[in-house]
């Protein structure tokens with residue numbers, strides 16, 4: 254019998270993360286939807302549960318080591334494995350701000366949420382994936398982190414997304430051949446609180462490539478950067 258896969262999604266209380274959780278649940282994956290704020294997370298859980306599927310909630314602030322450790326212990330105790338980790342939570346603290354003016358607080362805040370958090374979660378869960386001989390890690394990045402098309406403004410966000418792409422490459426190389434596939438992706442310009450109302454894409458469209466990467470078959474790509482299920486330039 255094929256047991257249902259277990260997935261953790263960060264920042265699942267709204268936007269693209271909510272949709273990733275919803276689409277994974279619709280595929281029969283048991284989803285642990287996480288959010289830093291308990292009340293916002295539980296409200297999202299009610300909406301996800303109403304859609305059907307197996308979803309539970311756990312608090313997780315990706316910038317808090319104690320919160321990550323509590324979450325790791327919970328997963329280990331309750332499930333003894335984690336098959337899928339989607340590092341979706343993110344912040345864009347310097348939208349429209351010149352790189353000549355961006356403050357160190359925005360630099361640090363962007364690195365904490367967009368790079369160190371995802372890295373810490375990989376360090377918490379890849380050992381468990383290794384034990385189980387199965388893992389899919391998806392880092393939700395951005396084309397703004399693409400070195401090939403790097404442009405002006407949003408330096409803190411751009412640097413954090415370029416860095417999480419590098420984290421993806423290194424970790425993918427370290428687990429090569431262990432059936433743990435580590436990839437990064439750009440969701441498109443998506444109508445969420447972060448993307449804003451003028452964005453053309455829906456959250457469901459933004460979630461699609463992440464869900465595809467989260468459910469790759471054995472032997473699928475690893476260490477890649479994707480958009481619309483296709484590789485993109487670094």
Ligand code: NAP
Pocket residue numbers: 263264265266267268269270288289290293313314315316340341342343344366393394395396439440441442443444445446447448449452
């Ligand atoms: P969003 O609607 O603003 O959602 C961001 C999510 O991240 C929220 O759930 C937020 O929680 C959570 N979050 C932020 N800091 C956190 C922390 N320290 N711990 C746990 N959760 C935290 O944005 P989105 O558009 O869905 O973005 C999702 C991902 O897609 C991000 O990584 C973003 O960089 C990326 N992305 C988005 C676009 C776009 O056009 N929208 C384009 C490229 C990439 P709260 O509700 O508590 O704030």
